[in-house]
Amino acid sequence: xxxxxxxxxxxxxxxxxxxxxxxxxxxxxxxxxxxxxxxxxxxxxxxxxxxxxxxxxxxxxxxxxxxxxxxxxxxxxxxxxxxxxxxxxxxxxxxxxxxxxxxxxxxxxxxxxxxxxxxxxxxxxxxxxxxxxxxxxxxxxxxxxxxxxxxxxxxxxxxxxxxxxxxxxxxxxxxxxxxxxxxxxxxxxxxxxxxxx
Amino acid sequence: xxxxxxxxxxxxxxxxxxxxxxxxxxxxxxxxxxxxxxxxxxxxxxxxxxxxxxxxxxxxxxxxxxxxxxxxxxxxxxxxxxxxxxxxxxxxxxxxxxxxxxxxxxxxxxxxxxxxxxxxxxxxxxxxxxxxxxxxxxxxxxxxxxxxxxxxxxxxxxxxxxxxxxxxxxxxxxxxxxxxxxxxxxxxxxxxxxxxx
DNA sequence: ATTTTTTCTTGACTTATGTCAAAGGAAAAA
DNA sequence: TTTTTCCTTTGACATAAGTCAAGAAAAAAT
Numbered sequence: 022x023x024x025x026x027x028x029x030x031x032x033x034x035x036x037x038x039x040x041x042x043x044x045x046x047x048x049x050x051x052x053x054x055x056x057x058x059x060x061x062x063x064x065x066x067x068x069x070x071x072x073x074x075x076x077x078x079x080x081x082x083x084x085x086x087x088x089x090x091x092x093x094x095x096x097x098x099x100x101x102x103x104x105x106x107x108x109x110x111x112x113x114x115x116x117x118x119x120x121x122x123x124x125x126x127x128x129x130x131x132x133x134x135x136x137x138x139x140x141x142x143x144x145x146x147x148x149x150x151x152x153x154x155x156x157x158x159x160x161x162x163x164x165x166x167x168x169x170x171x172x173x174x175x176x177x178x179x180x181x182x183x184x185x186x187x188x189x190x191x192x193x194x195x196x197x198x199x200x201x202x203x204x205x206x207x208x209x210x211x212x213x214x215x216x217x218x
Numbered sequence: 219x220x221x222x223x224x225x226x227x228x229x230x231x232x233x234x235x236x237x238x239x240x241x242x243x244x245x246x247x248x249x250x251x252x253x254x255x256x257x258x259x260x261x262x263x264x265x266x267x268x269x270x271x272x273x274x275x276x277x278x279x280x281x282x283x284x285x286x287x288x289x290x291x292x293x294x295x296x297x298x299x300x301x302x303x304x305x306x307x308x309x310x311x312x313x314x315x316x317x318x319x320x321x322x323x324x325x326x327x328x329x330x331x332x333x334x335x336x337x338x339x340x341x342x343x344x345x346x347x348x349x350x351x352x353x354x355x356x357x358x359x360x361x362x363x364x365x366x367x368x369x370x371x372x373x374x375x376x377x378x379x380x381x382x383x384x385x386x387x388x389x390x391x392x393x394x395x396x397x398x399x400x401x402x403x404x405x406x407x408x409x410x411x412x413x414x415x
Numbered sequence: 416a417t418t419t420t421t422t423c424t425t426g427a428c429t430t431a432t433g434t435c436a437a438a439g440g441a442a443a444a445a
Numbered sequence: 446t447t448t449t450t451c452c453t454t455t456g457a458c459a460t461a462a463g464t465c466a467a468g469a470a471a472a473a474a475t
Binding site: 088090091095109113119142149152153156158159160161164165166167170171172177203 | 285288350364
Protein backbone atom coordinates (compact mmCIF):
# COMPACT_ATOMS: atom_id res chain seq x y z
CA UNK A 22 0.00 0.00 0.00
CA UNK A 23 1.41 3.32 -1.06
CA UNK A 24 1.61 6.21 1.37
CA UNK A 25 0.91 9.79 0.39
CA UNK A 26 4.57 10.72 0.14
CA UNK A 27 5.20 7.68 -2.01
CA UNK A 28 2.43 8.66 -4.35
CA UNK A 29 3.93 12.10 -4.75
CA UNK A 30 7.31 10.87 -5.78
CA UNK A 31 6.15 7.79 -7.63
CA UNK A 32 5.79 9.82 -10.81
CA UNK A 33 9.41 10.94 -10.53
CA UNK A 34 10.59 7.39 -9.87
CA UNK A 35 8.98 6.27 -13.09
CA UNK A 36 11.04 8.77 -15.03
CA UNK A 37 14.24 7.90 -13.18
CA UNK A 38 13.70 4.19 -13.65
CA UNK A 39 12.89 4.27 -17.33
CA UNK A 40 16.51 3.44 -18.15
CA UNK A 41 17.56 1.37 -15.20
CA UNK A 42 15.79 0.31 -12.03
CA UNK A 43 16.80 1.62 -8.64
CA UNK A 44 17.62 -0.65 -5.78
CA UNK A 45 15.42 -0.48 -2.73
CA UNK A 46 17.91 1.50 -0.62
CA UNK A 47 18.02 4.24 -3.21
CA UNK A 48 14.26 4.38 -3.40
CA UNK A 49 14.07 4.74 0.35
CA UNK A 50 16.76 7.39 0.45
CA UNK A 51 14.82 9.36 -2.14
CA UNK A 52 11.49 8.93 -0.36
CA UNK A 53 12.96 10.18 2.89
CA UNK A 54 14.79 13.14 1.46
CA UNK A 55 12.82 14.63 -1.36
CA UNK A 56 10.08 17.09 -0.51
CA UNK A 57 6.99 18.24 -2.34
CA UNK A 58 6.81 21.89 -3.31
CA UNK A 59 3.92 23.88 -4.70
CA UNK A 60 4.30 27.09 -6.64
CA UNK A 61 1.61 29.45 -7.78
CA UNK A 62 1.58 30.93 -11.22
CA UNK A 63 3.99 33.83 -11.24
CA UNK A 64 6.07 32.67 -8.29
CA UNK A 65 9.82 32.31 -8.67
CA UNK A 66 11.56 29.03 -7.99
CA UNK A 67 14.99 30.57 -8.17
CA UNK A 68 16.50 33.96 -8.91
CA UNK A 69 19.52 34.84 -10.97
CA UNK A 70 22.48 34.91 -8.58
CA UNK A 71 21.08 32.34 -6.15
CA UNK A 72 23.22 29.39 -5.21
CA UNK A 73 21.05 26.48 -6.29
CA UNK A 74 20.69 23.70 -3.76
CA UNK A 75 18.31 21.38 -5.53
CA UNK A 76 16.95 19.96 -8.72
CA UNK A 77 13.20 19.84 -9.19
CA UNK A 78 10.92 17.37 -10.85
CA UNK A 79 7.75 18.81 -12.37
CA UNK A 80 4.70 16.72 -11.49
CA UNK A 81 2.22 19.25 -12.77
CA UNK A 82 2.37 22.70 -14.33
CA UNK A 83 4.87 24.57 -16.45
CA UNK A 84 7.90 26.74 -15.76
CA UNK A 85 10.29 28.90 -17.71
CA UNK A 86 13.89 30.03 -17.28
CA UNK A 87 14.74 33.55 -18.28
CA UNK A 88 17.49 36.14 -18.28
CA UNK A 89 17.34 39.89 -18.49
CA UNK A 90 18.40 41.81 -21.60
CA UNK A 91 18.20 45.56 -21.10
CA UNK A 92 15.00 45.47 -19.13
CA UNK A 93 13.17 42.88 -21.15
CA UNK A 94 13.38 39.24 -20.39
CA UNK A 95 14.45 36.44 -22.64
CA UNK A 96 12.93 33.04 -22.00
CA UNK A 97 15.57 30.40 -22.57
CA UNK A 98 13.48 27.33 -21.89
CA UNK A 99 9.93 26.26 -21.12
CA UNK A 100 9.30 22.98 -19.36
CA UNK A 101 6.24 21.08 -18.27
CA UNK A 102 5.22 17.80 -16.63
CA UNK A 103 7.64 14.94 -16.14
CA UNK A 104 10.75 16.93 -16.79
CA UNK A 105 13.45 17.99 -14.40
CA UNK A 106 14.12 21.66 -13.83
CA UNK A 107 17.29 23.16 -12.45
CA UNK A 108 19.66 26.02 -12.72
CA UNK A 109 21.74 24.53 -15.46
CA UNK A 110 24.72 26.73 -14.75
CA UNK A 111 24.60 25.71 -11.10
CA UNK A 112 24.21 22.00 -11.67
CA UNK A 113 27.67 21.21 -10.44
CA UNK A 114 27.00 23.02 -7.18
CA UNK A 115 29.94 25.36 -7.71
CA UNK A 116 28.37 28.21 -9.64
CA UNK A 117 25.37 30.41 -9.07
CA UNK A 118 22.23 30.52 -11.15
CA UNK A 119 22.33 32.67 -14.26
CA UNK A 120 18.67 32.33 -14.97
CA UNK A 121 15.58 33.11 -12.99
CA UNK A 122 13.00 30.34 -12.94
CA UNK A 123 9.31 31.23 -12.82
CA UNK A 124 6.17 29.14 -12.58
CA UNK A 125 3.98 30.05 -15.53
CA UNK A 126 1.19 27.85 -14.23
CA UNK A 127 0.40 26.57 -10.76
CA UNK A 128 2.96 23.82 -10.23
CA UNK A 129 3.52 20.73 -8.16
CA UNK A 130 7.21 19.99 -7.88
CA UNK A 131 9.38 17.48 -6.13
CA UNK A 132 12.52 18.98 -4.68
CA UNK A 133 15.65 16.85 -4.78
CA UNK A 134 18.64 18.36 -2.95
CA UNK A 135 21.94 18.42 -4.83
CA UNK A 136 23.62 17.00 -1.74
CA UNK A 137 21.27 14.04 -1.82
CA UNK A 138 22.12 13.42 -5.45
CA UNK A 139 25.84 13.53 -4.70
CA UNK A 140 25.34 11.15 -1.82
CA UNK A 141 23.41 8.71 -3.97
CA UNK A 142 25.96 8.85 -6.77
CA UNK A 143 28.64 8.16 -4.19
CA UNK A 144 26.95 5.40 -2.21
CA UNK A 145 25.28 3.70 -5.17
CA UNK A 146 27.61 4.22 -8.13
CA UNK A 147 25.30 2.33 -10.49
CA UNK A 148 23.02 5.39 -10.35
CA UNK A 149 25.62 7.26 -12.37
CA UNK A 150 24.27 5.36 -15.34
CA UNK A 151 20.88 6.98 -14.96
CA UNK A 152 22.53 10.36 -14.47
CA UNK A 153 24.64 9.83 -17.56
CA UNK A 154 21.71 8.91 -19.74
CA UNK A 155 19.50 11.71 -18.42
CA UNK A 156 22.21 14.31 -18.95
CA UNK A 157 22.86 12.99 -22.43
CA UNK A 158 19.14 13.37 -23.11
CA UNK A 159 18.98 16.85 -21.62
CA UNK A 160 22.07 17.87 -23.55
CA UNK A 161 20.45 16.74 -26.79
CA UNK A 162 17.29 18.61 -25.86
CA UNK A 163 19.27 21.76 -25.06
CA UNK A 164 20.86 21.66 -28.48
CA UNK A 165 17.59 21.11 -30.28
CA UNK A 166 16.05 23.96 -28.31
CA UNK A 167 18.98 26.24 -29.09
CA UNK A 168 18.69 25.48 -32.78
CA UNK A 169 15.26 27.07 -33.02
CA UNK A 170 16.42 30.59 -32.28
CA UNK A 171 19.35 30.40 -34.68
CA UNK A 172 17.18 30.60 -37.72
CA UNK A 173 17.06 34.12 -39.10
CA UNK A 174 13.37 34.52 -39.80
CA UNK A 175 10.67 34.75 -37.14
CA UNK A 176 8.34 32.59 -39.20
CA UNK A 177 10.84 29.74 -39.44
CA UNK A 178 11.41 29.89 -35.69
CA UNK A 179 7.73 29.71 -34.92
CA UNK A 180 7.25 26.77 -37.25
CA UNK A 181 10.04 24.89 -35.50
CA UNK A 182 8.50 25.78 -32.17
CA UNK A 183 5.21 24.30 -33.29
CA UNK A 184 6.98 21.11 -34.34
CA UNK A 185 8.89 20.71 -31.11
CA UNK A 186 6.50 22.28 -28.63
CA UNK A 187 3.15 21.76 -30.28
CA UNK A 188 1.73 20.41 -27.05
CA UNK A 189 2.48 23.73 -25.34
CA UNK A 190 1.44 26.11 -28.09
CA UNK A 191 -2.14 26.51 -26.90
CA UNK A 192 -1.26 26.40 -23.26
CA UNK A 193 1.45 29.00 -22.83
CA UNK A 194 0.75 32.75 -23.22
CA UNK A 195 2.18 34.17 -26.41
CA UNK A 196 4.44 36.53 -24.54
CA UNK A 197 6.49 33.61 -23.28
CA UNK A 198 6.56 31.94 -26.67
CA UNK A 199 7.66 35.19 -28.33
CA UNK A 200 10.33 35.74 -25.73
CA UNK A 201 11.49 32.14 -26.15
CA UNK A 202 11.74 32.68 -29.90
CA UNK A 203 13.67 35.91 -29.49
CA UNK A 204 10.98 38.06 -31.12
CA UNK A 205 8.36 40.51 -29.88
CA UNK A 206 4.75 39.54 -29.23
CA UNK A 207 3.70 41.83 -32.08
CA UNK A 208 5.94 40.03 -34.54
CA UNK A 209 4.71 36.68 -33.27
CA UNK A 210 1.14 37.83 -33.68
CA UNK A 211 1.84 38.83 -37.29
CA UNK A 212 3.59 35.56 -38.03
CA UNK A 213 0.61 33.64 -36.67
CA UNK A 214 -1.80 35.60 -38.82
CA UNK A 215 0.36 34.97 -41.87
CA UNK A 216 0.54 31.23 -41.22
CA UNK A 217 -3.25 31.04 -40.89
CA UNK A 218 -3.40 32.77 -44.33
CA UNK B 219 58.03 3.39 -22.22
CA UNK B 220 55.12 4.78 -24.20
CA UNK B 221 54.38 3.60 -27.71
CA UNK B 222 53.29 5.90 -30.53
CA UNK B 223 49.63 4.93 -30.20
CA UNK B 224 49.78 5.50 -26.50
CA UNK B 225 51.18 8.97 -26.97
CA UNK B 226 48.36 9.80 -29.32
CA UNK B 227 45.62 8.93 -26.93
CA UNK B 228 47.41 9.94 -23.75
CA UNK B 229 46.09 13.47 -24.14
CA UNK B 230 42.54 12.14 -24.29
CA UNK B 231 43.09 9.93 -21.27
CA UNK B 232 44.14 12.95 -19.25
CA UNK B 233 40.80 14.59 -19.99
CA UNK B 234 38.82 11.45 -19.26
CA UNK B 235 40.65 10.83 -16.02
CA UNK B 236 40.39 14.32 -14.62
CA UNK B 237 37.32 13.29 -12.60
CA UNK B 238 38.00 9.65 -11.92
CA UNK B 239 40.80 7.32 -12.91
CA UNK B 240 40.27 4.47 -15.31
CA UNK B 241 41.19 0.95 -14.48
CA UNK B 242 43.84 -0.73 -16.57
CA UNK B 243 41.41 -2.89 -18.57
CA UNK B 244 39.55 0.21 -19.70
CA UNK B 245 42.76 1.93 -20.70
CA UNK B 246 43.74 -1.08 -22.76
CA UNK B 247 40.35 -1.36 -24.38
CA UNK B 248 40.59 2.29 -25.37
CA UNK B 249 44.14 1.97 -26.68
CA UNK B 250 43.19 -0.97 -28.84
CA UNK B 251 40.02 0.52 -30.24
CA UNK B 252 40.42 4.20 -30.72
CA UNK B 253 42.05 5.39 -33.92
CA UNK B 254 43.84 8.60 -34.87
CA UNK B 255 42.26 10.70 -37.58
CA UNK B 256 43.64 13.70 -39.40
CA UNK B 257 41.50 16.28 -41.13
CA UNK B 258 42.64 19.10 -43.32
CA UNK B 259 41.18 22.55 -43.02
CA UNK B 260 37.88 22.56 -44.87
CA UNK B 261 37.29 18.81 -44.69
CA UNK B 262 34.04 17.51 -43.24
CA UNK B 263 34.01 15.13 -40.31
CA UNK B 264 30.32 14.42 -40.68
CA UNK B 265 27.45 15.57 -42.83
CA UNK B 266 23.90 16.39 -41.87
CA UNK B 267 21.91 13.18 -42.25
CA UNK B 268 24.79 10.81 -41.54
CA UNK B 269 24.32 8.17 -38.90
CA UNK B 270 27.13 9.01 -36.48
CA UNK B 271 29.23 6.08 -35.37
CA UNK B 272 31.80 7.77 -33.18
CA UNK B 273 32.73 10.57 -30.87
CA UNK B 274 35.96 12.45 -31.51
CA UNK B 275 38.52 13.96 -29.24
CA UNK B 276 40.33 17.01 -30.59
CA UNK B 277 44.08 16.79 -30.00
CA UNK B 278 44.92 19.76 -32.21
CA UNK B 279 42.99 22.15 -34.41
CA UNK B 280 39.49 23.58 -34.40
CA UNK B 281 36.15 22.50 -35.79
CA UNK B 282 32.67 23.89 -36.12
CA UNK B 283 29.18 22.45 -36.36
CA UNK B 284 26.73 24.12 -38.68
CA UNK B 285 23.27 23.87 -40.17
CA UNK B 286 21.83 25.36 -43.31
CA UNK B 287 19.30 28.22 -43.28
CA UNK B 288 18.08 29.10 -46.75
CA UNK B 289 21.45 28.66 -48.40
CA UNK B 290 23.58 30.27 -45.74
CA UNK B 291 25.07 28.35 -42.93
CA UNK B 292 24.68 28.91 -39.25
CA UNK B 293 27.54 27.86 -37.03
CA UNK B 294 26.17 26.40 -33.83
CA UNK B 295 29.41 25.65 -32.06
CA UNK B 296 33.16 26.08 -32.40
CA UNK B 297 35.48 23.74 -30.56
CA UNK B 298 39.24 23.43 -30.23
CA UNK B 299 41.87 21.32 -28.45
CA UNK B 300 41.02 18.99 -25.59
CA UNK B 301 37.31 18.94 -26.22
CA UNK B 302 35.14 16.16 -27.50
CA UNK B 303 33.23 16.64 -30.71
CA UNK B 304 30.19 14.68 -31.82
CA UNK B 305 26.89 14.91 -33.51
CA UNK B 306 24.95 15.93 -30.45
CA UNK B 307 21.64 14.83 -31.91
CA UNK B 308 23.12 11.43 -32.73
CA UNK B 309 24.77 10.84 -29.39
CA UNK B 310 22.37 8.14 -28.41
CA UNK B 311 23.08 6.23 -31.58
CA UNK B 312 19.44 6.26 -32.59
CA UNK B 313 19.15 9.50 -34.54
CA UNK B 314 21.05 10.94 -37.45
CA UNK B 315 23.24 14.02 -37.41
CA UNK B 316 21.46 17.33 -37.81
CA UNK B 317 24.63 19.30 -38.15
CA UNK B 318 27.53 19.13 -40.51
CA UNK B 319 30.93 19.20 -38.83
CA UNK B 320 33.84 20.90 -40.58
CA UNK B 321 37.50 21.26 -39.70
CA UNK B 322 38.28 24.97 -39.72
CA UNK B 323 41.96 24.25 -39.14
CA UNK B 324 44.08 21.18 -39.82
CA UNK B 325 43.07 18.79 -37.08
CA UNK B 326 44.38 15.77 -35.23
CA UNK B 327 41.51 13.80 -33.78
CA UNK B 328 41.06 10.59 -31.88
CA UNK B 329 38.08 8.58 -33.01
CA UNK B 330 36.16 6.70 -30.34
CA UNK B 331 33.39 4.45 -31.70
CA UNK B 332 29.98 4.74 -30.05
CA UNK B 333 29.88 0.94 -29.81
CA UNK B 334 33.11 0.97 -27.87
CA UNK B 335 31.66 3.51 -25.46
CA UNK B 336 28.56 1.42 -24.94
CA UNK B 337 30.68 -1.63 -24.35
CA UNK B 338 32.81 0.17 -21.78
CA UNK B 339 29.78 1.57 -19.98
CA UNK B 340 28.37 -1.94 -19.87
CA UNK B 341 31.48 -3.87 -18.86
CA UNK B 342 32.87 -1.24 -16.50
CA UNK B 343 29.85 0.53 -14.99
CA UNK B 344 32.01 2.85 -12.92
CA UNK B 345 32.83 4.66 -16.16
CA UNK B 346 29.27 5.95 -16.17
CA UNK B 347 30.45 8.38 -13.55
CA UNK B 348 32.88 9.98 -15.98
CA UNK B 349 30.22 10.03 -18.65
CA UNK B 350 27.76 11.62 -16.29
CA UNK B 351 30.16 14.35 -15.24
CA UNK B 352 31.29 15.05 -18.80
CA UNK B 353 27.73 15.30 -20.08
CA UNK B 354 26.81 17.55 -17.20
CA UNK B 355 29.74 19.76 -18.15
CA UNK B 356 28.86 19.72 -21.85
CA UNK B 357 25.26 20.45 -21.04
CA UNK B 358 26.28 23.49 -19.03
CA UNK B 359 28.55 24.60 -21.87
CA UNK B 360 25.76 24.16 -24.40
CA UNK B 361 23.50 26.39 -22.35
CA UNK B 362 26.14 29.07 -21.90
CA UNK B 363 26.84 28.98 -25.63
CA UNK B 364 23.16 29.21 -26.47
CA UNK B 365 22.75 32.22 -24.21
CA UNK B 366 25.06 34.34 -26.35
CA UNK B 367 22.80 34.41 -29.38
CA UNK B 368 19.71 35.21 -27.39
CA UNK B 369 20.73 38.76 -26.73
CA UNK B 370 19.06 41.13 -29.14
CA UNK B 371 21.96 43.37 -30.10
CA UNK B 372 24.90 42.26 -32.22
CA UNK B 373 27.30 44.25 -30.05
CA UNK B 374 26.20 42.51 -26.88
CA UNK B 375 26.61 39.12 -28.55
CA UNK B 376 30.11 39.89 -29.70
CA UNK B 377 31.12 41.11 -26.26
CA UNK B 378 29.87 37.87 -24.72
CA UNK B 379 31.72 35.94 -27.38
CA UNK B 380 34.93 37.74 -26.46
CA UNK B 381 34.38 36.87 -22.81
CA UNK B 382 33.70 33.21 -23.45
CA UNK B 383 35.81 32.56 -26.51
CA UNK B 384 38.56 35.17 -26.18
CA UNK B 385 41.18 32.52 -26.88
CA UNK B 386 39.62 31.85 -30.27
CA UNK B 387 38.84 35.41 -31.34
CA UNK B 388 42.13 35.96 -33.15
CA UNK B 389 42.35 32.47 -34.47
CA UNK B 390 39.04 31.87 -36.20
CA UNK B 391 38.05 33.74 -39.40
CA UNK B 392 35.38 36.34 -38.78
CA UNK B 393 32.95 34.59 -41.08
CA UNK B 394 32.66 31.74 -38.62
CA UNK B 395 32.39 34.05 -35.64
CA UNK B 396 29.67 36.08 -37.37
CA UNK B 397 27.79 32.96 -38.32
CA UNK B 398 28.11 31.67 -34.75
CA UNK B 399 26.70 34.96 -33.46
CA UNK B 400 23.84 34.89 -35.91
CA UNK B 401 24.89 38.06 -37.69
CA UNK B 402 26.53 38.86 -41.03
CA UNK B 403 30.25 39.47 -41.43
CA UNK B 404 29.46 43.04 -42.38
CA UNK B 405 27.60 43.66 -39.14
CA UNK B 406 30.37 41.99 -37.16
CA UNK B 407 32.91 44.16 -38.90
CA UNK B 408 30.94 47.28 -37.95
CA UNK B 409 30.56 46.14 -34.36
CA UNK B 410 34.31 45.58 -34.13
CA UNK B 411 35.04 49.04 -35.47
CA UNK B 412 32.62 50.57 -32.98
CA UNK B 413 34.16 48.71 -30.03
CA UNK B 414 37.65 49.94 -31.00
CA UNK B 415 36.13 53.50 -30.97
C1' DA C 416 -23.03 39.38 -14.28
C1' DT C 417 -19.96 43.11 -14.15
C1' DT C 418 -15.65 44.94 -13.64
C1' DT C 419 -10.84 44.68 -13.93
C1' DT C 420 -6.80 42.82 -15.61
C1' DT C 421 -4.30 40.44 -18.84
C1' DT C 422 -3.57 38.81 -23.42
C1' DC C 423 -3.63 39.40 -28.22
C1' DT C 424 -4.10 42.00 -32.56
C1' DT C 425 -3.45 45.75 -35.74
C1' DG C 426 -1.58 50.07 -37.75
C1' DA C 427 2.00 53.69 -38.43
C1' DC C 428 6.53 54.65 -37.98
C1' DT C 429 11.63 53.76 -36.64
C1' DT C 430 15.74 51.23 -36.53
C1' DA C 431 19.15 47.60 -36.49
C1' DT C 432 20.67 44.46 -39.39
C1' DG C 433 20.78 42.35 -43.96
C1' DT C 434 21.97 42.78 -48.95
C1' DC C 435 24.60 44.15 -52.75
C1' DA C 436 28.67 45.99 -54.55
C1' DA C 437 33.35 47.52 -54.51
C1' DA C 438 37.84 47.67 -52.95
C1' DG C 439 41.83 47.08 -49.86
C1' DG C 440 44.66 43.55 -47.16
C1' DA C 441 46.42 39.34 -45.84
C1' DA C 442 47.55 34.77 -46.61
C1' DA C 443 48.39 30.92 -49.65
C1' DA C 444 49.87 29.20 -54.08
C1' DA C 445 52.56 29.40 -58.12
C1' DT D 446 58.37 37.63 -56.18
C1' DT D 447 54.10 37.63 -58.40
C1' DT D 448 49.63 35.85 -58.74
C1' DT D 449 45.62 34.16 -56.93
C1' DT D 450 42.46 33.39 -53.50
C1' DC D 451 40.39 34.40 -49.34
C1' DC D 452 39.37 37.63 -45.66
C1' DT D 453 37.86 42.05 -43.99
C1' DT D 454 36.17 46.68 -44.35
C1' DT D 455 33.19 50.28 -46.03
C1' DG D 456 29.25 52.60 -48.33
C1' DA D 457 24.47 52.92 -50.16
C1' DC D 458 20.22 51.03 -49.94
C1' DA D 459 16.45 47.43 -48.67
C1' DT D 460 13.89 45.04 -45.30
C1' DA D 461 12.50 42.33 -41.32
C1' DA D 462 11.62 43.18 -36.97
C1' DG D 463 11.19 46.57 -33.10
C1' DT D 464 8.63 50.47 -30.92
C1' DC D 465 4.74 53.05 -29.70
C1' DA D 466 -0.05 53.45 -29.37
C1' DA D 467 -4.78 52.02 -29.49
C1' DG D 468 -8.25 48.92 -29.07
C1' DA D 469 -10.45 44.18 -29.15
C1' DA D 470 -10.76 39.78 -27.02
C1' DA D 471 -10.24 36.70 -23.38
C1' DA D 472 -9.46 35.51 -18.66
C1' DA D 473 -9.59 36.47 -13.86
C1' DA D 474 -11.45 38.81 -10.05
C1' DT D 475 -15.21 40.89 -7.71
